[in-house]
Amino acid sequence: MAARRGLLLFYMFALSFVFSSNHVCLCVEISRPNVVILFADDLGYGDLESYGHPTSVTPNLNNLSSNGLQFMQFYVTSPVCSPSRAALLTGRYQTRSGVWPGVFIPSSTGGLPHNEITIAEILQPLNYSTAIVGKWHLGAGKDGNFLPIYQGFDEYYGIPYSHDMCFCSKCFYPNDRCFDNCDIQYSRCPLYHGKTIIEQPVDLVTLEKRYTSYAKEYISRNAQNETPFFLYYAYQHTHHPQFASEEFRNSTIRGTFGDSLAELDWSVGQIIEQLHTSGVAQNTFVFFTSDNGPSIFREYRGGCAGLLKCGKGTTYEGGQRVPAIAYWPGKIKPGRTQELASTLDLLPTVANITGAPLPASTTLDGVDMSQILFERMKSQRESFLYYPAEANPKRGVFAVRYKQYKAHYITKGSTLSGPTNVDHDCSNTSLIHHSPPLLFELNRDPGERYDLSTDKRYQSVLEEIGKIRDKLVSGMTWGKSQINGTDPNVEPCCNSGCKPFPKCCTCKGSEVNFITV
Ligand SMILES: *[C@@H]1O[C@H](CO)[C@@H](O)[C@H](O)[C@H]1NC(C)=O
Ligand SMILES: *[C@@H]1O[C@H](CO)[C@@H](O)[C@H](O)[C@H]1NC(C)=O
Ligand SMILES: *[C@@H]1O[C@H](CO)[C@@H](O)[C@H](O)[C@H]1NC(C)=O
Ligand SMILES: *[C@@H]1O[C@H](CO)[C@@H](O)[C@H](O)[C@H]1NC(C)=O
Ligand SMILES: *[C@@H]1O[C@H](CO)[C@@H](O)[C@H](O)[C@H]1NC(C)=O
Ligand SMILES: *[C@@H]1O[C@H](CO)[C@@H](O)[C@H](O)[C@H]1NC(C)=O
Numbered sequence: 001m002a003a004r005r006g007l008l009l010f011y012m013f014a015l016s017f018v019f020s021s022n023h024v025c026l027c028v029e030i031s032r033p034n035v036v037i038l039f040a041d042d043l044g045y046g047d048l049e050s051y052g053h054p055t056s057v058t059p060n061l062n063n064l065s066s067n068g069l070q071f072m073q074f075y076v077t078s079p080v081c082s083p084s085r086a087a088l089l090t091g092r093y094q095t096r097s098g099v100w101p102g103v104f105i106p107s108s109t110g111g112l113p114h115n116e117i118t119i120a121e122i123l124q125p126l127n128y129s130t131a132i133v134g135k136w137h138l139g140a141g142k143d144g145n146f147l148p149i150y151q152g153f154d155e156y157y158g159i160p161y162s163h164d165m166c167f168c169s170k171c172f173y174p175n176d177r178c179f180d181n182c183d184i185q186y187s188r189c190p191l192y193h194g195k196t197i198i199e200q201p202v203d204l205v206t207l208e209k210r211y212t213s214y215a216k217e218y219i220s221r222n223a224q225n226e227t228p229f230f231l232y233y234a235y236q237h238t239h240h241p242q243f244a245s246e247e248f249r250n251s252t253i254r255g256t257f258g259d260s261l262a263e264l265d266w267s268v269g270q271i272i273e274q275l276h277t278s279g280v281a282q283n284t285f286v287f288f289t290s291d292n293g294p295s296i297f298r299e300y301r302g303g304c305a306g307l308l309k310c311g312k313g314t315t316y317e318g319g320q321r322v323p324a325i326a327y328w329p330g331k332i333k334p335g336r337t338q339e340l341a342s343t344l345d346l347l348p349t350v351a352n353i354t355g356a357p358l359p360a361s362t363t364l365d366g367v368d369m370s371q372i373l374f375e376r377m378k379s380q381r382e383s384f385l386y387y388p389a390e391a392n393p394k395r396g397v398f399a400v401r402y403k404q405y406k407a408h409y410i411t412k413g414s415t416l417s418g419p420t421n422v423d424h425d426c427s428n429t430s431l432i433h434h435s436p437p438l439l440f441e442l443n444r445d446p447g448e449r450y451d452l453s454t455d456k457r458y459q460s461v462l463e464e465i466g467k468i469r470d471k472l473v474s475g476m477t478w479g480k481s482q483i484n485g486t487d488p489n490v491e492p493c494c495n496s497g498c499k500p501f502p503k504c505c506t507c508k509g510s511e512v513n514f515i516t517v
Contacts, residue, residue, distance in 0.1 A: 032126060032228035033328075034284040035119070035350050036219075036275070038268055039088070039232070041081070041135060041162070041239040043323065044294030046306020047261060051323050053304060055254040057262045060269030061325070064288060067334050068327030069373060073442075075342045075401075076292055079312055079319030079414070080389040081162065082137050082483065084291045084343065085234070089118040089138070089151070091347030091366035093385065098479035100391040104139050106165050106186040106491045110482035111139020111146020117359040119347050120152030120230055126356055129227045131155035133215045134234040135162065139482070142490045144195045153232070157193050157214045159202060160492070163236050163243075165189070166201065171243035172256075173205050178241035179256060179301055187491040187502030197494035200507050204243040207236065212267045216274040223278035228354075233271065234291075237264035240298050257301050272327070282330050285353055287346060289324040296417040296426065309448045310426035313414025315386040315398040317406075317448055318426075332373050338443070339379035340401070345369045363477070383468050385476075388412060393478040395431075400469045406448070407437035407465045436462055 045051060049058045050065035077087035082103040083094030089112070094100055097116045104111065112118075120130040132148045132155070139146030140160045148156045164182045166189035171178035188201035215233050222229040236243075242256035244263040252258030268288065275281040294303025296311040296318075305311045305318030312319055324341070326332050344366035351358050352370045371377040386399035388410075399408045411425065411432050418427025439453040439462060452458045493505035 031283055032128070032355070033353055034222070034228055034280055035123070035230045035354065036271065036284055036286045037088075037119075037232045037346065038271065038286065038288040039085075039134075039234040040264060040288070040290040041235055041237060042292060042295045042303055042312060043238050043261070043264075043290035044303035044305040044311060045308050045318065045321050045323055046304040047238070047294065048323050052306055055252065056258060057252045057254070058265040060265045060272065061288070064268065064272065064286075064325050064327050067329065068286070068325045069332050069334065070336045071324035071326070071341055072336055072338050073340050074289060074322060074324035075320050075340075075384055076290070076322055077320075077342065077344060077385075078387060078389065078391070079292045079314055080416075081291050083387070083389075083391065085137055086112050086116070087365075088291075088343040088346060089120070089232075090116050091344055091364045092116070092362070093344070093365050093387065093476070095387060095391060095393075095476055095478050096363065096365075098482040099138070100387070100481055100483060102390055102483055104137060104161060104483055105183075105486065106140070106161060107486040107488050108139055108483065109141055109485035109487050109490055111141050112151060113479070113482060114150060116151070117362060118151045119350050120148075120232070122347070122351060122356040122359060123228075123230045123354060124152050124154075126354060127228070128354075129154055129222050129229040130232075131215075131218050131229070132158065132232045132234065133211050133218070134158040135236050135239075136160040136234065137162065140490070140492055142487070144192075144492070147192065147195050149195055155194065155218065157191075158211065158234070159189055159191060159236065162239050163189050163202070163204060164240055168204065168241055171204055171241050172249045172259075173246040176249070178204075178243065180240040180242075180298055182241060187493055187505045190492040190494065190505075192492075197492060197507065200492070200494040200505055205245055207243070208263050208267055209245055211235075212270050215271055219271070219274045219280070220278050223280045230350075235264055235267070237261065237267075238303060240295055240301060242301055255300055257303065284328065285331075285350070286327040287324070288327070289343065290322040293319040293322065296421055297415060297419065299420060307447050310413070310421070310423065311417045313389050313416030314412070314426060315388055315408070316411070316426070317442070317446065319414075319417070320386060326373055328373075333376065335376075337372055337376070339372045340381050340384065340403075341369050341372060341379055342366070342381065342384060345381065349373070363475075383472060385472055389414060389416075397469065397473055397476075399437075400465055400472070401442070402465045402468045404441055404443040405461055405465055406440045406442055407453075407462065407469070408434055408440075409437045409469075410434065411438070437465075439465075
């Protein structure tokens with residue numbers, strides 16, 4: 001046991017059988033699998049080669065798709081970043097945790113409430129090592145008291161929000177400026193290690209390489225120590241401004257977005273390869289997905305939702321249906337699935353796989369996906385709620401999916417999917433109430449083009465979906481909004497107390513000392 005410390009748990013089946021003076025124990029070895037969640041940013045349903053993009057270059061993600069299970073109907077709970085991330089980590093709609101409306105900014109005083117229980121927190125009691133690399137976006141707050149190390153993560157190496165929420169000057173080697181504007185009013189982008197800022201502003205050109213090295217070293221170290229681990233690698237790619245290191249600059253014919261995606265793909269390949277070379281691939285559940293749909297207002301420098309309608313910021317399919325791939329050699333049979341699933345379902349699934357108890361006395365919205373993953377059975381999920389980017393209890397839910405149907409009660413375009421979008425439903429930001437709701441059959445019409453709400457044959461579907469909506473909505477408790485308070489003084493600063501703030505928050509990069517593998 002000592003030699004395989006942490007990796008194995010011995011479950012005593014029968015307490016013990018006593019034969020004369022000998023204790024004989026029937027024990028079953030249960031290994032604790034590792035969990036790796038790879039989370040892309042603003043990567044749309046149509047951006048990967050394996051989801052049909054003609055000019056993307058994603059050989060490693062192609063490989064993951066062909067050796068893993070590719071989800072065709074997988075959803076995030078919000079068309080914007082912070083709420084989507086809150087739901088992934090807690091298995092609860094963001095409405096409950098109060099991560100609404102919109103997203104955290106560098107001067108936000110709030111964050112994911114400490115009493116929310118994350119995937120990292122259900123694994124820590126089982127002696128898992130836990131780490132997040134990359135973008136947190138669930139608050140930093142005064143003295144960094146909402147950073148991931150206060151939500152169950154032993155280690156953090158990354159920027160706590162989007163890299164456009166700070167001054168950006170150089171995105172490509174040797175000296176190419178960043179395309180698309182950044183929010184220059186905030187302090188410069190900080191790179192944290194734990195709760196210490198080790199570089200400000202961060203050098204974007206080398207960032208992905210350093211994230212990848214950190215993640216690889218983390219895997220290698222834990223594999224060597226035979227410690228089970230949870231790695232949550234939340235990429236800055238492919239959020240704007242696009243950036244990439246030297247090898248990926250102009251490496252694709254898809255422009256800066258393609259180059260940034262190519263670097264993300266390279267990194268995914270590095271992580272998978274490290275799992276194999278460290279000998280833990282057969283004992284690791286890997287899940288790749290994206291936080292929300294593409295940032296269409298960036299035009300060709302944003303992503304692509306493929307055949308889905310609209311993108312980021314909207315509750316149309318393009319805003320919330322995302323690519324998703326599960327990979328576990330020997331355990332998950334390669335293929336594709338049409339089963340309905342969501343990031344909400346990751347926490348219960350991880351609990352099943354690892355034997356972690358589900359958080360007690362919290363309402364979970366996720367269901368265990370194990371049956372889809374390992375047995376190719378039906379999803380336990382039949383319905384899904386779409387909340388808008390600017391969610392609030394007065395407006396409530398915008399759309400409801402039930403089986404293959406989706407009803408839109410309220411629609412609204414978004415500046416994130418406009419304003420040059422030729423589809424005015426995506427760009428027009430007027431709130432439109434629909435009674436009866438717009439009704440689409442998503443298996444036959446994934447692009448939400450043909451409204452069935454006035455077709456007599458679908459009246460019973462409308463009634464049924466209305467009942468489902470009433471039931472789900474009556475079970476929803478809105479937590480107090482955490483995205484409200486701001487105070488410029490809390491903006492991350494490596495040079496705390498300096499003047500003029502926040503301009504003076506500039507420190508020479510100091511590398512973390514880690515062994516490169
Ligand atoms: C794809 O995976 C196979 C085996 O899993 C590996 O041999 C090959 O190098 C991979 N190719 C790429 C492009 O990652
Ligand atoms: C975790 O480690 C501690 C200290 O080594 C040990 O006492 C405990 O039994 C372990 N818990 C589990 C669930 O393995
Ligand atoms: C990349 O392509 C752009 C646009 O064609 C060009 O201006 C730039 O010099 C190229 N950069 C490198 C490093 O090749
Ligand atoms: C875990 O998932 C399997 C399906 O793979 C299921 O049979 C089992 O009941 C689940 N275990 C728990 C504790 O939910
Ligand atoms: C946006 O939609 C509203 C409601 O349908 C409509 O009244 C308005 O004219 C539209 N605005 C534009 C710019 O198309
Ligand atoms: C934000 O906080 C202020 C002051 O507490 C309050 O008046 C306002 O209603 C809050 N807004 C939201 C969206 O919660």
